Amino acid sequence: MHITSNIRNLEKFLTAFPWAGSQQLTEADLLENVAALPGSRAHVWDLVAAKVVAVGDTVTEDREGHERPLVLNELLIAPLVGRESSLGHSSVLPIEGIAVGSTIDYISTGGGLGISPDNPPGKGDPSKVQLLGLLRYADGQVAKAQDFAKDLPSADTLKPVIIVVGSKSDVGKTTVCIELLKSLAAAGRQVGVAKASGTAQRMEVEELAVHANEGLDTADAGMPTTYPPSQESDQWAESTHQKSLLALESNLRALSVANEVILVEFGGDLLSASVPEILEDPGRLNIVAVIMVAESATAAIGMETKLLRISPSYASISYYVAGPTATLRANRNRVERETRCAGCFDLWSKNDSRASQSQQEASTASLQILTRKLLEHCGLGPV
Incomplete structure (x- = not known):
């Protein structure tokens, strides 16, 4: 299971979803934990589970920041994102969301999924993933990227x-x-x-x-x-x-x-x-x-x-x-x-x-x- 690097508070994430830390997690195991409700759709910032179904020009990075290719059939957890890039692949998300089961694009190296409207000059199609389900808490609420910000100190006044x-x-x-x-x-x-x-x-x-x-x-x-x-x-x-x-x-x-x-x-x-x-x-x-x-x-x-x-x-x-x-x-x-x-x-x-x-x-x-x-x-x- 590849938990993308932009989910930064890994300890908090694994406390909420301990099954995601298993090294032996199979696709069947994953589907049990992200069972989709009828008509489920994912929206911007939602954390979703996905499977790589085609390896293209976009890559990922490990949790230390080292780039690596995506692997066919690799399971991953990442947020849905928008992006407007002049060099890389952009992402435009429909307001109504993206249906579970859809094939979408792996957009950003640090971890971000979406729908790319075009390929930038010199680049081919992005890698493709199938959206398998949404991560939900016990109360049914969908997990968001913002839920796993680092626990940071806070000064009363800003330095220059x-x-x-x-x-x-x-x-x-x-x-x-x-x-x-x-x-x-x-x-x-x-x-x-x-x-x-x-x-x-x-x-x-x-x-x-x-x-x-x-x-x-x-x-x-x-x-x-x-x-x-x-x-x-x-x-x-x-x-x-x-x-x-x-x-x-x-x-x-x-x-x-x-x-x-x-x-x-x-x-x-x-x-x-x-x-x-x-x-x-x-x-x-x-x-x-x-x-x-x-x-x-x-x-x-x-x-x-x-x-x-x-x-x-x-x-x-x-x-x-x-x-x-x-x-x-x-x-x-x-x-x-x-x-x-x-x-x-x-x-x-x-x-x-x-x-x-x-x-x-x-x-x-x-x-x-x-x-x-x-x-x-x-x-x-x-x-």
Whole structure:
């Protein structure tokens, strides 16, 4: 039995459903424990039992975050999710739910099932699973992904938060985060890190957490994804946005217990995954600075426009530009000329063997300058 990695509180889960921990569980055993009521349908966030019936282009990960292929006839437990991805398979869930017995798609690596409307460029069909039944408690209530959030501590007040947002997926947000985490730690600061939006994948938060005091993502707070189920502005979308905001707030309060500053990476871009709704009130999240990671000067202009549309409050919060566009002086000049950003910083060239020595040195200096500025925004000076 494969219990997907985005069901993070495994101890609590196995206390509720001890049969799921059996290494000898057969399909017949599973069906006895998830017997479907007539007309049963699964909805977003419901935990369901399923069987792999076709292995396609989507894969899974073990509970430590290591990717592996799905196996034909493998039994698994995962939530139903919505997803709106520009790189991977998306998921659109019908409002009426999905009937038990249906064949649906394995959408996200960390564990998420749904219905993919199309294949992204360069990818084939996702892996297919048959929905065998819903997990129910003794009182008949369906188990939800949110039921198995981690038991996290909670500080009364939030520590300063620096957010990292991007113009698109894979633009370099994680690279920027890692550079900043290492630099802040080198400055003697206790730093927490959070992945705040998108589709949770254990390895992604672990990649950041190794450079921080501790790290959390949306699944730790019970949200395997922050995408609405239908990609429409409806009641389900509003509920998803609110749950996503509360999940991030929970993570920030947990990280505020033992850290001086919190770095938050938002997945994807500024257009979806509940990012606009989460960022509507920067004061609520104690956001003190913004790093916009953009692939071009035009993208940086668009990000600034969208950020200020989300909330005019960002006009009084320092925002900086980094990313691929900042590696060349001409691009930095364009960004600083065409936007009101507080600075454009090259964090790439320091690690580029093809960059000139002067570029590498300037990039190293840029990281140090940006780190000092961020610490000032956090009210923290040199140790």
